[in-house]
Every structure is written in structure tokens, then in C-alpha cells.
Amino acid sequence: MDETTTRAYILLHNVSKKHNVGTLTRIATAFNVTTIVLTGNAHYNVFGCQGASAYAKFVHKRTLEDAVRWLKEDCACEIVGVEIDESAVPLPDARHAWCGEQPNVRSRAFFMGNEGHGLSEREISLCDKLVYIPQYGVGSTASLNVAVAAGVVLSAFAEAAAFAQCNKQGAKFDVAERPRRTQTRGFAEDDEEREMRIQARRLAREKAAHGDDDDDIDNPPPSLDTLFSES
């Protein structure tokens, strides 16, 4: 891993809602997150990512501790939990600090809490830093949904890290040529199922390639459409 290149990662632990990995993948791709690290129930679908999963890389670690170790040791990341907490830094302050590291902004993995109850004490204890998104006025909600929170945080980091901005042509961003697809596109539903199969194969290949001996090879991932309960 080239430690002089700034990279952004997303760390997700036991994401429970059916569509969130897909939505987060789309956001991740927009803000130059190239790797999404999934732990625990690390089977996912890509519904809602509108093809963005063709660009994002998924890495699976069975335990959160494994994921944190990999991110710190192999990817030279600081683990940044996104959580409202006594010790958390307001995001604008964090952005200023990240900007101040230029031209060598450290890579960060943003640990997004599980929907509904945020990061647990154990999860917080694995973070190097915590940031929170300030809220304003008198009527704040207790939390923003995880996709909105990720968008706000990742856009701030992309700005601070001075990632290369996508060119836009008139009213559209240029989109890189999509990685080779093994089948042509058809109806949206069929395509989505196909995307899931491709992702499942990719996940299996990656797990093999990483020689992740923590993984339970006797229990392969179930089919993707049975992985999440609606909640």
C-alpha cells in the first residue's frame, strides 16, 4: 500500500437494512471511496447503487477487530467513527484539520454506525477519532440517516484531501468507462439480480485472494436475496 496516496474507506459493521449498502456504495463512489469494508453479516446487496458498485471494491472481514487491524496496518488508515459523542469533533473542525495535513493527508476509514442506534461503546473504543455532524437551531432531530451522514462526511473529506474532481460536461459529470461487464444490460430487475450475482462472485474471489482464514469457508454466503431482513 502506497502510504503517500490519500485514500478514503468506509467501514460498515452488521448493516441491517436491506438497501443501505447499495445506497452507501453510490455515495462512496461519488466521493472517491474505493473500498468498502464489511464485517459481521458482510453479505450485501447493491440495490439502489445505480451501477456504482461496478467501481467500488468490497472487502470482507469476519470480525470488526480484523477489519480495524487491516485498515490500520495494511492501509495506514486512521479510524474515524461518525457519532455524536462527548469526545467527538465537529465535522467543520475536522475538515480544517485534515486540510492542514496537505499535501500528505492521512488516509481515513469512516466507521458509520448501524442504523438506529449508532456506534456502540465497543465500536467507539476501536476508533482513533470521532467526528459528528453539527446540527443547528432548536428543533434538531436526534440523528440523520446513515446515507445523509455519509454524504456529508465523505464530501468534507474529499474536499480536504483535495481529491481530483470529476470533470463535468455541461449538466453531467464524466463517468469513466464502466469496468467490463460479462452480460449486456436488460430490464432493470434482471440487471439488478445479475449485479448481485457478479458481486457475490467478486466477494468470493476476494475472500479467496486475501486468504482470509478467519472466514468460515464451510458456510458460504447464502443467496443475496435472502440476506437481509427488512427492518
Added chain:
Amino acid sequence: MDETTTRAYILLHNVSKKHNVGTLTRIATAFNVTTIVLTGNAHYNVFGCQGASAYAKFVHKRTLEDAVRWLKEDCACEIVGVEIDESAVPLPDARHAWCGEQPNVRSRAFFMGNEGHGLSEREISLCDKLVYIPQYGVGSTASLNVAVAAGVVLSAFAEAAAFAQCNKQGAKFDVAERPRRTQTRGFAEDDEEREMRIQARRLAREKAAHGDDDDDIDNPPPSLDTLFSES
């Protein structure tokens, strides 16, 4: 209207997806947007706003032109369209410019495009300025969903306008006492339906109070669960 007080508004025209007004209301409330201006099919539900609609004020104007006129003349707003366009300013640059107006940051109404196809040419022509959210790296998606885009833009404006941040106590923001509720909370589903009825009554009251003679009083709003087509 006190023109020295900076305010943030959201302008929505013909929002089509069932849950989006509720989700946007929650985001608006977090970032001190006190008024959401709805035009066209300005019937809405608040599913997904988790009670935030008790704080947000809704104003309905029948046409987009009426809404823009009201925002400019009565609220002293600049109309800022959120759209990828040749003439659009990157959000970080806009934020710096807004910060530069301190301590008298001008009020802004953020015009969020309809889901799927963004702002039309006619809609763009009604904006004073356009901003876009930069995307980074090679694999950008064509667009972020409207909730994520709103979160990114409104958090930037709240920061630049130096709105008073909510206090937080440990892991939670302080939430102001909720405005008087006419019925006690029950099951989530019942509560949601109740919230919708309350909102419908409020909308009717507001329309009466504003004497909005553009409204078609012979065609009262249909019941809230039939207002949106799933799309």
C-alpha cells in the same frame, strides 16, 4: 420579515416520491431550515421525518413563479438551484463566498430538483445562482439522491451562516420541547397516520391564514395516502 436575520429555506416543486418530503423535513430541521416551500402538487406526507415536522413550517404556493416571488420579495432570499450545470459553482466555493458575507449572510432558498431528472431549464431560469456538489475520482455516479444532496448543501450553508449550533449532552443533541401535540403517541403506524392528519389540518389552516387565493378551494387536498404515486 427581518432582513438582517439569515434564514435557510427549501423550495420543492412537484416532488413525486412518496417519502421524500418527510425525509427532507428531517434534514431541514437538523440544519435550521424553518420553512419548506412546496409548489405544484403541494400535498405531502411526513413519513420518515421522525417527528421533525412538528418543528418545520410548510408554505404552499400553487405555482413555482409565486413561490419564487414570495421567497425573493417577502423573505429577501436568493434562490439557489442545486444542479450540475455549466454555470453552477462548486459547493465549497459557494460556502467560502457565503462565509465572506458574515456577519450579514443573505438568506437563501435552496431549490432541490425533482428526483430523477433534476431542475428543468425553466426551473434553472428562475434561480439566481446554481451550485453543484463536486464529485471525485473516476467512477462518479450521475447524481446523488435528493436527500443526500440536501444534507450536503444545507450543512454547508448552516456552517457558513454561522447558525447557532445545537447543544449536545454526551451522545445526544438537546431537542427543544416538542410543540403541543393533540394526541398521545401510540404504535408507530398509528402515530404516523395521526401525524399526517395533523399535517393536513395544518396545511389547510396555513393556506387559510395566508389567504392564498391562488389555491383551488373547490378542490381540497385528497387524503394523504393517495397523494403520491410510488415512483
